[in-house]
Amino acid sequence: MDIKLRDIPYSILELATVARDSNVKETFDRSLDLAQKAEVLGYKRFWLAEHHNMLSIASAATSVLIGYIAGGTSKIKVGSGGIMLPNHSPLIVAEQFGTLGTLYPNRIDLGLGRAPGTDQVTAQEIRSDRMKSVFKFPEEVKKIQNYFSAENTKAQVRATVAEGVNVPVYILGSSTDSAQLAAEQGLPYVFASHFAPAQLHQALSIYHNNFKPSKFLQEPYTIAGVNIIAADTTAKAEKISTSLIKMMLGVMSGNIDYMQPPEEFTSEHKEILAHPGFQRMLKYAFIGDAKTVKEKTNAFIQETGVNEIIAVSHIYDHNDRLRSFEIFSEIMKGEI
Template sequence: MSAFAIPFSVLDLAPVASGSTETAALRNSLDLAQVTEGLGYHRYWVAEHHNMPGIASSAPAVLLAHIAMVTSTLRVGSGGVMLPNHAPLVVAEQFGMLEALHPGRVDLGIGRAPGTDQVTARALRRSAGPLSADDFPEQLTELANYFTGRDSRGVTAVPALGNQPAIWLLGSSGYSAQVAGHLGLPFAFAHHFSAENTLPALALYRERFRPSGVLAEPYAMIAASVLCADDDETARALSQPAALQFLQLRKGKPGRMPSPAETAAYPYTDLDRLFIDERLDAQVIGGPETVRAGLTNLIDATGVQELMITTNVYDHADRTRSYHQVAEIVTLKATT
């Protein structure tokens, strides 16, 4: 628990930098997990992305197994597994195994979107049929039943049965918020790329919440982009490569995170700069006092029970330094 009275956690997108390798990105993830555990962060999630050269975390369960092995107190989890991409049985077996190996430390965050382009999604599903998330409630029920032994077909998911991780629903709009509320599950919202939908989705979650065997009251967390440096100017400069990478993604040209030199040399249009400015305005970026004020405002506005931070910069040392500075701002280490 922090001086802000809520836990702070980490979302790691395993960024692959220009001039670097996927191996280096994954090793950075292992290093960052150990660093943030020592600083007092509560949980550490990795995301599922496919066909994206700038993100190395295509197989969350595999990466989480390694992260859990090099840490001891962090909760580790998926932020998230995109359920339409996978057979629920496979997800149950993978995360049941993680829970069996690391009891009481595993979160299974579930999303309903493919999280990739349609061609890649079809390759994942090995199906030429139409891609739709409309059967998400049925898939979610099937997944949950493998952990409890309620599968009506008599399929036993080993070692999922009896080893259920904490299940979260993830979203960037109102749909999953309503499902999470209806089922009485914790809800995590992707504020870092859908900030305009954050407050409406949280309101829907709380309105639709029904107490369950998991939660008596709503438990909401948001993932926010946060970058802290010694001063506002330095932080703003460090934020530019990730902003350009996101711009290129939106233009249909996903790639590795550009270097500062590549970022400076990019031929920005006026619309490009407007897009980047609007994106950065939704993030918490600056020196310690600016970040303190930004975190305070974000928590007050959303009323969340937990804040998950994602920090994406070109240099891994700058990323770890930012997590150190945020920990000092919210005094995580002093109160854990």
């Protein structure tokens, strides 16, 4: 079946990436500016990812930043992509997102993952017993749902600010385990194919084949992540992609730094992008002019059949990033 791009909702996953020669406050302001532009451009969601102890990522206090973005916009859905639940108490998560859902009705999403969002040493500092929560992840997801339930009023422990508040839960994952959980609990499923593409197809298959309708969702709903670096010319897109290349090399080598300015795109950069190790992380990095990005995005949609696409864009210059997301919106609306 041929799926039309204009029929697919498109969203943004934001990490509040800190560029060299910038600071955290400027980064937050740029994130808000991007969200405001995204709202005008027709993006469905603006999600923020939880990461810790990383120079280049400022979305550590994720729920706080969600409030800042939601307060500065009016209709785009704002949420977590995601909250790493083993780092937190389910009660506190329910209270935070119940509060957000009350302040911004029908606009807050709660994406939940089980990875630490950081290195193991930092994860231990965040919560020393987090591994117990990793193994209890399915039960802790249900705890959060109970706290949001209007029927929880007679429970001994309550999140009173969350009861009856509409905050839909999404299960995030980069492996087949999360697909099974999302299917079993009848929840929408979001796959991190923007950095962990290896098990995408297997996970989607497991989710669809095992999905059980629930009071939350009657039919399977899938969202998948891609990296988008679009520009008016392919040469420009390739040049600004060198910041992403340097960033990912830093992640792979454990030498994480601020996002670096772009440099001229050379044959060496092309070789790095094609290297099997790099492809294991950035198979779905769509870099080029509008025509190139449209072709790659269309192929991805036809290949996966996902219901929604969520785009990540690590670009050094804010105006270049705004232009990239503008081009992508034109692609998804069928204007290109």
